[in-house]
Structures are given as C-alpha cells and as structure tokens.
Amino acid sequence: MKSQFAAIVFSLLSLTLPAQAVQVRGTTYFVSPPRLVGASTTQNHVYAWSATYYFTLEIPDNSGEPLQRVTIAQDDGVDRVRFNLKETEAFDGDRRSRTKLGLGEVTLDEKTKAVTVNFNPPIPAGKRVTIALAPERNPAYGGVYLFGVTAFPTGDPAYGQFLGFGRISIYDNRFDSFFFRPRFRH
Template identity: 50%
Template structure:
C-alpha cells in the first residue's frame, strides 16, 4: 500500500472518530525531500536603469510566498537564460528586504550569495528562512548594464527550508536594455 494512501485512510478514520487532525504543512517525500505545498510566485522583475552600459543599476526580483506555501523559503537562484552578453554581478552588494522595491520593508539578512559561472546562476541563501505569507525582493547590482541592448531573460527558482529541498522553477524575469537614441538634458 502506498504511503499517501495509508495517510489518507488514517486521516479519514481519525476524522470519523471525531479526533482533531493537525494540518499538513509541507510535502515531504519518503526520501526526505521537502517541497512547497503551494507555489511561490515571481511577481515582478525590473531595473532602475534600462540603458546599455550604465553603471549603478539595480535589478529587483520580487517574489510572494503565499500563506499556504506549507514550508518557509530558504534560497532563491537567478539564472541568466538569454542575452547577448553575460552580466556580472557585485555579489557583496546583494540585498533583500520584505515588500517591493517601491515599498521597502525590513532588511532580510543573507547567509550567502554565490555565483556559478558555468551556469550563469546567482544563489541567494537567507540567514533565516522566509515565512509563508511574505512578499520580498532581492536586489542584484550588476558591475554595469550590458553593452549590447536587447532582451535578457532570468530564470528564477525557489527552494524551501530543509536538508533535501526540491527547487521549484517560478518562471522567467525579463529585462530589456536600450541604446540611447536621442540626447536628453544635454547628455548624448
């Protein structure tokens, strides 16, 4: 008999006898792998400056961990999937906070920020897992915006807390960089 069938039968029998049933908060496989019950969502991705070659830009990735996620979030990976040029980041300048870039809340301490050059992936691990029901934003600072304009795509994956987390791919964030076509305020 499968474990899930056995659990369902046990819960059904317990509810028939009027026994209180504790809610199941996470999905855990027999091998110990932990996954979210309800998927986090990638809400928004944007940059503070969208012109090519600009220094001092920030790329903001806003995610929502729903109340019924079932498990806190421990790590997010951001992988450059498309673009004419590989974007390099100043990992020490990475930040995270509750809320959105336009409505910043409290800062979230980071445990580590790493880059895998082979896969063009930045991994952001939180010092304390992020609780369900939280909207939060990760800010990455590139060394500079790419010199080649166009569309750059970033795949975002979320990982729950636990020793064997199962990452959930949330989708693609899109940034578009433009070459200046006219002079503004006397600058060309």
C-alpha cells in the same frame, strides 16, 4: 462517488489545517510554491554603472515551508550580465520598502553563472520578498534579458521550484535615435 467525497474532505481539511511540507523520498517540496511577481531595474540603458535589478516573489500562506534560497540565472540576452555579489540585498515587500532581510551566503556557480541567495532566517509563508542584485554594469547591447528564478524551501535536500523568467529590457539609445527618428518633417 468515493473520489468526489475524498476530494471534498481533502478540500475541507486543507481549509482548516495549516499546510505541512511535502516530503517525497526525503526531499522537501513546497505545498504551494512562491510566485514571481515581477522583475525591474533602476537603469535600463546600456553600460549603466549604477543599476540594480529587482526580483519580487510572493510566498503564499499555504506554502507549507519557508523560503530558504533563490537562484537567479541569466537564460537569454546578447551580453552576459555579471553581478557584484557583495552588494546583494533583500527587502520585506517590494523594492520601495527598505526593511532589509537577513541574508546568508550569496554565491555564483561558475559553470551555470547562477546566483544563489540564501536567507537567514528563512522567509515565512505569507510574505513578499524582493531581491536586489547589483550588476557590475548593464550589458553593452540593448535587448531583452531573461533571468530564470528558482525557489527552494527549507530542508535538506530541497526541491527547487522554477517560478518563471524575470524580464529586464535594456535600451541602446545610440541605435534607437538613428533607426527610429522620423524621416520626414512636415
């Protein structure tokens, strides 16, 4: 009975009080982490030189902390995608919005090949943000390319919350036209 009462009181308090960051042993956590809404590309064929990969996140109202940085790391795919970090951008809203957000340092971890995008200033709760990464070119091989997305709140140190995989499909028309063309004509 006491645990039910405590749960009801906690639920009521969470409705009336703004979410506060959670700190455990000095590390900052999101109360409610951002959500990976989707990933897409402007060019989905092999060797495309002018592609942009978009990763869209939603930061809930009750996140407890602003979004400080995001890491995007290729997890799967036949070919390694290399990004031109100087062309990285971020937008308020989705990729069609062109309201740019301030970025801090954008780096590449040489060992893991993860791209880290820092926001300056951090993105407040209740916002949707889209990160635009520019590959040097699309991969040489078609297939599904998975990119793990991790979000970090403000704070030092901050715990990175894995949000899931952004999926980018790249098509190779050289093989599609041969293997998938109709064999018989009526």
